[in-house]
Amino acid sequence: MIVTRFAPSPTGYLHIGGLRTAIFSYFWAKKNNGKFLLRIEDTDRSRHNEDAVGGILKAFEWVGIKSDEEIVYQSERTEIYKKYIDQLLETGRAYKCYMSKEELDQLREEQTARKERPKYDGRYRNFTGVPPIGIEPVIRIKSPESGNIIVKDLVKGDVVFSVEDNLDDFIIARADGMPTYNFVVAVDDAVMGVTDVIRGDDHLSNTPKQIVVYEALNFKLPNFYHVPMIHNSEGKKLSKRDGATDVLQYREYGYLPDALLNFLLRLGWSYGDKELFSREEMINLFDPSGINKSASIFSIEKLNWINGEKIKNLSRDEIANLLNINSSQIIDLVKDRCSTLKDLEREFLKIENRPENYDEASLKKHYRDDNKKLLNIFYKKIKDIDHDFISLADSFAKVLEDEKVGMAKLAQPLRIAIVGIAQSPSVVDLISILGRDEVISRIEIFFEKVK
């Protein structure tokens, strides 16, 4: 069974980069009828932000994904970590180190002076003497002393870390007993049965340390997939300056969760040249071995396009529901031209609400004497005739025919009268949807306000 996880440190809101690795993990688990787990990495209390967990869960709820099991909080797992630390001490795979802070500082200084990489020199690795008094030891794990650690990454291929340059007997528990980051991540992933670790490649350099922990505890290694970062158009890591990075902001802006997921899924992964994926396709087609090796570029234009396409696929009722507006034909009239729900709402209201004022420039251009005359003729026609027999659209056509004028001459002033501006969807569609009474009222108000 495939078990994946998303393991955020709750230091803030859910970042879109985080959501991307979360959905990679989620889709991969779902595709394989496996499990997707959520683990909150909250051991570092000083960086812990209570609201952040709520923020992550809210974002998950919005996009429609959730953990298949109860959420795991690292802060509640001290006993588990302690058990494995004791086991490592018992099996001689870890040891107590009594180096004082002064000694450590001194060692670092000497190494720096020799232009060496500062690292622990293993002085307590085989210590059997009497421990110094007054020093609470840290626990260090025995790392290999030479050779390489190879991360068999399924995105990047084999990544070789030389022990010499990358590892030492690193601390797995501090003097106060608090276990350290790489230790708990490895223990948790193993104990939670995670088979596939999909995460940002900013964690790749942690992986050799985690492998040391796995091996010391005889845990089976998971598959690792390190996903390249998301960059902005200048090739730098995406930051707040490039736009919103908080997932929930995208809801505020009027993006559909399916559009955001589709966009993030495609950001760094592809399936031929397919761009649009339904939720089922996201699950059925995603495969982490198809994740790109290089960074992907964030493009809001692409997201807007995807969102526009997803909006087109929504029914009138679905849109009305999402926006809490009347389910009217106006929605159909505007929805194909909008890239966000916010645009759609704005366009909808422009038509649904009677105009409060009329665009001056448009009036100047499109409300001259001949236009006035035509609008009057049209108004009289629709007021007088029986509309069970002749539609507004036909009346419109009839006026053009009788008066022998082109469409724009009447369409433009009519638009201004009913929506306030000269740009709108087809005026014939507009009047048909608004209906005779409303069109008459709007023209009357217009005549009253604009002489």
Ligand code: GLU
């Ligand atoms: N807690 C880490 C983070 O938020 C992720 C750790 C992992 O995925 O292994 O960046």
